[in-house]
Amino acid sequence: MIDCLRNLLRPVFCRPAATALVALALSAGAEAQTVPASSMSSRVLACTACHGKEGRATPDGYFPRIAGKPAGYLANQLLNFRDGRRSYPQMGYLIEHLTDDYLREMAEHFAAQDIPYSPPPPPQAPPALLEQGRQLVQQGAAARRIPACVSCHGSAMTGVAPSIPGLLGLPRDYLNSQLGAWKTGQRRAHVPDCMADIARQLTPEDVSAVSAWLAAQPVAAGGKPARTLPAAMPARCGGVAEVPVAAAAAR
Ligand code: HEC
Ligand code: HEC
Numbered sequence: 001m002i003d004c005l006r007n008l009l010r011p012v013f014c015r016p017a018a019t020a021l022v023a024l025a026l027s028a029g030a031e032a033q034t035v036p037a038s039s040m041s042s043r044v045l046a047c048t049a050c051h052g053k054e055g056r057a058t059p060d061g062y063f064p065r066i067a068g069k070p071a072g073y074l075a076n077q078l079l080n081f082r083d084g085r086r087s088y089p090q091m092g093y094l095i096e097h098l099t100d101d102y103l104r105e106m107a108e109h110f111a112a113q114d115i116p117y118s119p120p121p122p123p124q125a126p127p128a129l130l131e132q133g134r135q136l137v138q139q140g141a142a143a144r145r146i147p148a149c150v151s152c153h154g155s156a157m158t159g160v161a162p163s164i165p166g167l168l169g170l171p172r173d174y175l176n177s178q179l180g181a182w183k184t185g186q187r188r189a190h191v192p193d194c195m196a197d198i199a200r201q202l203t204p205e206d207v208s209a210v211s212a213w214l215a216a217q218p219v220a221a222g223g224k225p226a227r228t229l230p231a232a233m234p235a236r237c238g239g240v241a242e243v244p245v246a247a248a249a250a251r
Contacts, residue, residue, distance in 0.1 A: 006094050009043050040109050046094055047106070055110045057169075059118070064174050070225045071104075071111035072162030076190065076239045078103040085188040086181075117169045117219040124172060125212035129205075133213025136206055137167070146201045147234040149210070152194075152243075157217070159225040163240040169223060172215035179207045190238030197235065 044055075047066075052058045057065035066074060080086040082095050082103065095103065123130055135141075137157070140148035150157060152164055159166035167175075181187035182199035189195055202210070228246040 006046065009046050009094060009098065040105065044106060044109060047110075050091070054113045054115055056113070056115045057171075062171060062173050062177075064171070065117075065169055066110045067113035067115045068223055069111060069165055070159055070161045070163055071107050072239075073159065073165045074107035074110055075104045076163060078107060080187075080189065085190075087186065114222070117223050120169075120216050120218055123212060123216035125208065129209045130213045130216070132206070133209035133211070136202075136210050137213060144201055146198060146206075151229070151231065152233050152235075152237070154226040154229065156220045156226065157214070158219065158221055158223050160229060160243050161225040161227055164225070164237075164243070166219075166223060166225065167214050168217050168219045170215065172211045175211035175214055176207060179211065183207075192236050192238050194235045194237035 048055060050063045051066050052063065055065065055067035057063055057067075077086065078095060078098075079100065081088065081092050082098065084092075098106075125133075136146060137149040140146045140151070149167060152160070153167050154160050154164070157167045178187060179199050179202060182193075182196045183202070185196070199207075228244045230246050232245055233243060
């Protein structure tokens with residue numbers, strides 16, 4: 001199954017993509033190098049087998065939504081999986097030989113999908129734990145050197161283009177596992193890995209609290225990433241360009 005999915009990513013084995021390339025070569029001459037949108041849709045069938053139609057995720061699985069996430073974030077993740085900073089072998093195998101450019105094109109493809117979010121599942125934790133999660137996300141815990149999550153992920157928690165992801169619309173199990181993986185070093189980002197520093201400050205109870213609270217929040221503003229933050233980010237993060245501060249950007 002995975003072998004046949006992997007073939008989808010290779011135009012030479014994939015009849016619809018090959019046909020599209022020939023058609024493009026005939027109509028566009030020298031521009032035949034670029035990947036036509038239709039062939040990208042057929043190639044990413046390999047991805048949507050797990051990530052759901054158009055990358056919208058499946059109702060209650062672990063597989064994260066990828067549709068509509070910031071393109072730079074998605075591209076960074078594909079590089080992370082390909083280069084071993086993140087690991088999910090069935091997916092890594094699909095992309096291990098793909099070039100940076102190809103991965104970026106796939107990232108752009110999924111980032112451009114504009115698909116409504118489903119309502120969140122009911123909260124799955126006692127009120128006190130949910131309140132602990134809300135406080136950490138919105139205010140952080142200065143005494144324990146935990147910055148508010150919204151200070152980078154945006155006040156609507158829908159992320160900031162091009163490289164900071166949103167925190168909503170993700171399954172609780174997925175959030176728990178990502179924060180846990182950063183604590184143990186199984187998930188890494190480009191250096192300086194700000195999320196590794198933050199995750200290491202979180203206790204296991206903090207992790208359950210933020211994951212339970214985040215997974216129960218509805219997604220505002222169609223989940224669109226913001227373009228600015230109200231104040232400078234509290235730390236530098238690798239692979240993320242300095243985000244403009246709203247007041248400065250308005251000038
Ligand atoms: C066999 C199932 C499977 C297939 C096929 C698959 N993925 Fe994934 N993908 C996953 C899982 C599971 C994760 C989360 C892994 C983890 O725990 O970190 C993931 C994570 C991701 C992420 C990171 C999401 C985030 O929010 O950080 C991106 C981007 C992604 N996949 C893109 C793709 C693309 C593009 C393809 C097609 C080339 C693909 N995936 C194929 C299962 C799959
Ligand atoms: C200093 C900025 C910053 C702060 C503060 C911050 N984050 Fe992040 N976070 C990031 C960046 C940058 C990424 C993307 C990392 C990468 O490229 O893998 C990220 C990624 C994540 C992801 C992965 C999302 C996915 O789709 O896989 C989760 C979960 C997350 N952060 C949770 C949190 C939580 C919870 C807090 C608060 C306790 C927090 N973050 C605070 C910058 C920050």
